[in-house]
Amino acid sequence: MSSLAEWLAAFRQLHDKARKQHLTERERAVYLSGRDELARAVIAAQRLSTVVGQTPRQALRIARALQVDLDWSVGSERAMTLDLSVGGFGALLAKPPPSDEDLKFSLRIPGADPVAGRARVVDVKVQPGNARVCFAFVGLGAAELERLELFMFDALLTQLAG
Known part of the structure; x- marks a missing residue:
């Protein structure tokens, strides 16, 4: 099992590729799953909850x-x-x-x-x-929502790096 730092480094690489729209179909699936994973962790830390049918990325603030x-x-x-x-x-x-x-x-x-x-x-x-x-x-x-979500994960990754 990899450490959190290794997972974040791998996720950051996928995020950078996503920003440049250079993800393969498989990488995009892994990346979106990673977004949910990171969002789930942040939501838990913020003690927020999701609404039925809402993904962690949609609940993330x-x-x-x-x-x-x-x-x-x-x-x-x-x-x-x-x-x-x-x-x-x-x-x-x-x-x-x-x-x-x-x-x-x-x-x-x-x-x-x-x-x-x-x-x-x-x-x-x-x-x-x-x-x-x-x-x-x-x-x-959908394009505007994706831009917002990319921006939000940029901000999250910057906070985690600091």
Whole structure:
């Protein structure tokens, strides 16, 4: 059996190949399984759980500050995310947007084009002076979801290396 360090080194090599879209079909299967394995370990460490039918990669959340521009019918705001998942993100806003409409978002990913689309407010926690708002992506395409997931695993691997 290999050590965790060896497993991470092998996973990192596959991740680098995935970023360059140079995986064979077999390597892609091993890589996706590795993503689930790493996500499962992080979810357990965070004491989170998955919903029935949800893969560990879908349940994974990372704490990451990214600039996000939000536009809705009666306003707009530039904010920083608090956390990110392939399902959505959380951010602190001066005040929450309307919860009865989808809004446009543009999420800036370092070194890449922004991920843009529509999001829906799914939770609001009003605090003194601001509100923590959780958004769920609406209809985000497979290519955009893959870009987000690659970014999330980049961030995880960087944290584990440090």
